[in-house]
Amino acid sequence: VGTLDPIPKAVHDENCGSNVKDGNNNSWWRSSALEKNKVKVRRKLREPRFCFQTRSDVDVLDDGYKWRKYGQKVVKNSLHPRSYYRCTHNNCRVKKRVERLSEDCRMVITTYEGRHNHSPCDDSNSSENDGFTSF
Structure with a gap:
């Protein structure tokens, strides 16, 4: 010492x-x-973010991946809440935010944070399927 x-x-x-x-x-x-x-x-390393703006009647668009909703939050100055999702694939840390544009409620803004470490159709390792058998 x-x-x-x-x-x-x-x-x-x-x-x-x-x-x-x-x-x-x-x-x-x-x-x-x-x-x-x-x-x-x-300091947390910031994952890459990608944002898409789409005209749609549904909030969650089918992008080929499976998502689990883990939260929802009221957005200031907006009538529509923001929803938070995580990819259900094991060891995939991608997150997704979905919200409606306050000026035009027909527009959906989807923001992805991170990069998937698996292909879109590869849901055999999804945590939703762990321990379950289909009949």
Whole structure:
């Protein structure tokens, strides 16, 4: 284990405020201990996003993939809610947002986040089918 050396006065003044003026030289280790306890925040890598605007009477268009709805939210200044979906294929982390355009309710805005790691028709590994047998 390394030894702790006192922080130089100029740096100490910035970090600890009035403790140097008071002659309290024991406060330097407190700020160091607090800095060690800070958790590094890992920034989430942003997945690529693709947005499509389509005229449709139905909210969810058939794009060849299977989706599970996991949320819905009221959108400010809009009469129509926004729906959130996840791809049901195992280990596929693609998400989809679906909402209607507030100015023209016939227009559906679909936003995809991420890239599928499987083909559209490949639903044999879908989590919906796990543990079920078709008759």
